[in-house]
Amino acid sequence: MVGLSTHSGTSSPLLEARGISKVYVMGEVEVHALRTVDFTLFEQEAVVILGASGSGKSTLLNILGGLDRPSSGTLHFRTEELSGVTDADLTQYRREHVGFVFQMYNLIPSLTARENVALVCEISKDPMTAEHALDLVGLADRLDHFPAQLSGGEQQRVAIARAVAKRPELLLCDEPTGALDAETGKLVLEVLDHVNRETRTTTAIITHNAAIAGIGDRVIRMSSGEISDTSVNETRVGLDEVQW
Amino acid sequence: MRTLDRKMLRELWRQRTQMLSIALVVATAVTTLVAMRGTYEALERGRSAYYSDFRLAHIWASVSRAPESTREALLDIPGVAAVEPRVQGFASLDLPWSDAPGQGLFVSLPERRALVNDVYVREGSVPDPLARDEVLVGELFFEANDLALGDTLVAVLGGVRRQLTIVGTGIGPDHSYVVPPGTLYPDDERYGVFWLPHKEMAASFQQDGSFNEVALRLAPGASVVPIIDAVDDVLEPYGGTGAYGREDQLSFKVLQDELNQNRTMGIVFPAVFLGVAAFLLHMVLGRLISTQRSEIGALKAVGYTDSEIGRHFLGYSVVAVAVGTALGSVAGLASGGAMVDLYATYFRFPELEYRLSARLVFIGGSVTFVAALLGGSAAVRAATTLAPAEAMRPAPPDRFARGWIERLAIVSRLSNQARFVVRNLERKPLRAAASTLGIAASVAILVVGMFMFDGVERMMSVQFQWTQREDVTVSFIEERSSAVVTSLGALPGVRRAETVRLLPVRIRSGHREVETALTGLDPNGRLRRIVDGQGREHAVPPEGVLLSSILASRLRVGAGDAVFVEDLTGHRRTARLRVRGVVDDLMGSTAYADAETVRRVSRTDTRSTLALLETETTDNEALTREVLDMPSVASVSSPSRMVENFRQQLDDSLLVAVTFLVGFASVISVAVIYNGTRIALSERGRELASLRVLGFTRSEVATLLFGEQAILTLLAIPLGWLLGHGLAALVTTAMASETYRIPLVVSSRTYTVSAGTTLVASLASAWLVRRRLDRLDLITVLKTRE
Numbered sequence A: 001m002v003g004l005s006t007h008s009g010t011s012s013p014l015l016e017a018r019g020i021s022k023v024y025v026m027g028e029v030e031v032h033a034l035r036t037v038d039f040t041l042f043e044q045e046a047v048v049i050l051g052a053s054g055s056g057k058s059t060l061l062n063i064l065g066g067l068d069r070p071s072s073g074t075l076h077f078r079t080e081e082l083s084g085v086t087d088a089d090l091t092q093y094r095r096e097h098v099g100f101v102f103q104m105y106n107l108i109p110s111l112t113a114r115e116n117v118a119l120v121c122e123i124s125k126d127p128m129t130a131e132h133a134l135d136l137v138g139l140a141d142r143l144d145h146f147p148a149q150l151s152g153g154e155q156q157r158v159a160i161a162r163a164v165a166k167r168p169e170l171l172l173c174d175e176p177t178g179a180l181d182a183e184t185g186k187l188v189l190e191v192l193d194h195v196n197r198e199t200r201t202t203t204a205i206i207t208h209n210a211a212i213a214g215i216g217d218r219v220i221r222m223s224s225g226e227i228s229d230t231s232v233n234e235t236r237v238g239l240d241e242v243q244w
Numbered sequence B: 001m002r003t004l005d006r007k008m009l010r011e012l013w014r015q016r017t018q019m020l021s022i023a024l025v026v027a028t029a030v031t032t033l034v035a036m037r038g039t040y041e042a043l044e045r046g047r048s049a050y051y052s053d054f055r056l057a058h059i060w061a062s063v064s065r066a067p068e069s070t071r072e073a074l075l076d077i078p079g080v081a082a083v084e085p086r087v088q089g090f091a092s093l094d095l096p097w098s099d100a101p102g103q104g105l106f107v108s109l110p111e112r113r114a115l116v117n118d119v120y121v122r123e124g125s126v127p128d129p130l131a132r133d134e135v136l137v138g139e140l141f142f143e144a145n146d147l148a149l150g151d152t153l154v155a156v157l158g159g160v161r162r163q164l165t166i167v168g169t170g171i172g173p174d175h176s177y178v179v180p181p182g183t184l185y186p187d188d189e190r191y192g193v194f195w196l197p198h199k200e201m202a203a204s205f206q207q208d209g210s211f212n213e214v215a216l217r218l219a220p221g222a223s224v225v226p227i228i229d230a231v232d233d234v235l236e237p238y239g240g241t242g243a244y245g246r247e248d249q250l251s252f253k254v255l256q257d258e259l260n261q262n263r264t265m266g267i268v269f270p271a272v273f274l275g276v277a278a279f280l281l282h283m284v285l286g287r288l289i290s291t292q293r294s295e296i297g298a299l300k301a302v303g304y305t306d307s308e309i310g311r312h313f314l315g316y317s318v319v320a321v322a323v324g325t326a327l328g329s330v331a332g333l334a335s336g337g338a339m340v341d342l343y344a345t346y347f348r349f350p351e352l353e354y355r356l357s358a359r360l361v362f363i364g365g366s367v368t369f370v371a372a373l374l375g376g377s378a379a380v381r382a383a384t385t386l387a388p389a390e391a392m393r394p395a396p397p398d399r400f401a402r403g404w405i406e407r408l409a410i411v412s413r414l415s416n417q418a419r420f421v422v423r424n425l426e427r428k429p430l431r432a433a434a435s436t437l438g439i440a441a442s443v444a445i446l447v448v449g450m451f452m453f454d455g456v457e458r459m460m461s462v463q464f465q466w467t468q469r470e471d472v473t474v475s476f477i478e479e480r481s482s483a484v485v486t487s488l489g490a491l492p493g494v495r496r497a498e499t500v501r502l503l504p505v506r507i508r509s510g511h512r513e514v515e516t517a518l519t520g521l522d523p524n525g526r527l528r529r530i531v532d533g534q535g536r537e538h539a540v541p542p543e544g545v546l547l548s549s550i551l552a553s554r555l556r557v558g559a560g561d562a563v564f565v566e567d568l569t570g571h572r573r574t575a576r577l578r579v580r581g582v583v584d585d586l587m588g589s590t591a592y593a594d595a596e597t598v599r600r601v602s603r604t605d606t607r608s609t610l611a612l613l614e615t616e617t618t619d620n621e622a623l624t625r626e627v628l629d630m631p632s633v634a635s636v637s638s639p640s641r642m643v644e645n646f647r648q649q650l651d652d653s654l655l656v657a658v659t660f661l662v663g664f665a666s667v668i669s670v671a672v673i674y675n676g677t678r679i680a681l682s683e684r685g686r687e688l689a690s691l692r693v694l695g696f697t698r699s700e701v702a703t704l705l706f707g708e709q710a711i712l713t714l715l716a717i718p719l720g721w722l723l724g725h726g727l728a729a730l731v732t733t734a735m736a737s738e739t740y741r742i743p744l745v746v747s748s749r750t751y752t753v754s755a756g757t758t759l760v761a762s763l764a765s766a767w768l769v770r771r772r773l774d775r776l777d778l779i780t781v782l783k784t785r786e
């Protein structure tokens, strides 16, 4: 088994964030979720983001994925400017380029696993079938289950199937293995690896599990809304070597 | 099918009770509009076709006896297009199938089709002009007595008993509403209109070569008032009692009043219902959609555009409104048909048919749809303007603070549970106000629907217990001297006899004039009194007149003003009388005066047109027969029978209306309360489930959920009473007609029933939600992250 990515960090930038900050104003209190972050995602690379709870990982990922807007700073997807565009442009960006695995799964409760995936396939240019995507995450026998009939981990896998089914250029995963045991966690990472290799998808994964850090091309550490450390993995660890 | 559509269908099905209740609100609004407005349109259509096809007169005039040649003189009046002289008279009837005697208004039929007031023949044919014993019977009488063509009846025509064979049934345009003289309500079993060939009528009523009634049609654009004066001039020498136009013709006037009322109701009620429905749709769909906030966020996050999401949620409104409009059209068609049938028992037209109006369905559907759209899109917009990251997160825990209500001393002493309820209410004051208003609307609708019973009840007691206190009313064809009264008083079983003189007059003030009867009352009489809508009695003024408020407002006069009163009988003198007061009475438009004042106006000796009898028993059939056989008695009626007939008419129509309103109001309160609780349940499901997990019992949790609705309902009831009272005042004003006015009386029964219905509806909704709450699967609720 190989590592998540085999690409070098020398390819061109896919997503470039400059001086990104995010401030939540709550009455008289200001929460600085992000403080002037500079960050670049390169084509086809896989990045692992680590950091304490509340350090701003989700906030950064949400901004990169066009789910939220920074309070200041600029963001470019390839040559396109993403900061300051309209909501409709952001929607278009998410629809065409981004696959997202949310920390809260955010499945539609009234749709089955298959339908939750199909929901995204229907608005994509070149999707896989919903069944295929669910097969990839090992849920071929749970196609017609509603979210309420699935375990937390299974729901998370449906969320992953939903994210990869559209064959996105950019795959952003917020703790995709957070609720999973070692075996399933590996299965999920294998799927992400498979997708990353097959479709050369640029991938960013948030995790609390430092052991996973070795499987990416680069590892980013966040604390108090800042990137405190970036390291490049010269030798990537194979999935089977990961200690859970 | 697109997945998004599947989601919608599935959720619609899951929330079918809620959706159905919303659809039912739409349905009530559409039903009311389609049925009530549709009924008005059907009546109006039937009436105008009838009046033009059968050439309703513009002017009528009665005379004692005018030679045929007078017709030419009338035709010569500029503006007169057609003149149709008739002979008409009353006759008592022997009805072989009934113990009670009947009465008929007999009208002559010309040998050709009548130029004015042509008769519509429904069944059979008109009598042969030369036949002696064939009669055309008014349709209402015919049907009320279950008659068949070929049946016979006996009429006392000009003192001669005659057996007549029914050869046909019909209606006259000036007799589409038929009431016995001196009364206001039909008595179709005992009183009807009959048509005989002109020759027969002339022979029976001693009018050979002459006529005693004439109807005129005017050229287009001719003005009525000067022609009435000209007709009076022509007919005066022959005992004309004053020509009158359509506004003073009973059948026309009653029908006109009824249609005006009908039009008002066809506007007021649908407007109220549409308004309430629009409000509810706005509120309920808005709340329903806002519970989907995080799903909207997820859809946005995966790349659905705002307009795709908007269209998806629009689907909910479309389905609810479409289902409601369809249900409403079907119910509207059925009830509109029933309402028209009901009208057809009192008003007859050749064609009276209810048709489902696509236009009305469209109006009802689109008003509710626009409301649904506005409510829904406000909620969708609220959710889509949030960044998806924000929207997907469960709504942030509300910021709680001790609000002003909670700081009230009494609340601070409440239990924790009660405080929880109060805090929730205080947190969303606008929503609480909207729900309260919604529930109040249903209370108000019930108050409006039921107060009519109260008003009519009051009207009847004013009229029949306080005003008309006699047991039997006798009306004479011509004025009689007081000797007749003395003889009536001497009849067996009669305890007391009094007289009333109704002098046909025209009252003028400036350029306004009204044709009415000057009612001459005996100041010492006990059987007729002047009573207003509040039940206050007014004394007969020793001089001058008292005017009904309707009359006073038509003439624009008040107490102290002078009016000119023209006697339309005999010498046609005009007297100047002072208005001594205005009586806010409920029925008719009358001018009251002392019998002596009437005598001075007409410059004749004391005469009477009505005799009022107080009898020893209530069973007066024998007396009625005896009196009817006396010469020049036009009719014998009894107030108690009038009450009966009135109740009949009322029970039929009001009961239908009230049943509808109770149903509709229940639908509305259930929709508001059920939806309110259901939405609260889905908004706070996690919170409540957590409490259950922590060990709270089902009923404790239920108290938290329902406490809020209970408080809102209790607040809504007095507010609804207030709103209802206001609406009732609006309706009484809008419906006031010259024939009667419903007083604004709201009984405690109405208040009780309206509050009770709303309480029952809220208990029913609570019960429905409670079942759901009990089945609340704790694990599922806590596990799914919506």
Ligand SMILES: Nc1ncnc2c1ncn2[C@@H]1O[C@H](COP(=O)(O)OP(=O)(O)OP(=O)(O)O)[C@@H](O)[C@H]1O
Pocket: A024, A025, A026, A031, A032, A033, A051, A052, A053, A054, A055, A056, A057, A058, A059, A060, A103, B390
């Ligand atoms: N909507 C919001 N309003 C106010 N503060 C917020 C909001 N969302 C996040 N924050 C704050 O911003 C900071 C960063 O949050 P973020 O969700 O990015 O953390 P995280 O690194 O993803 O943490 P975790 O590992 O627990 O998911 C936190 O302190 C959080 O409280």
Ligand SMILES: [Mg+2]
Pocket: A057, A058, A059, A103, A174
């Ligand atoms: Mg996070």
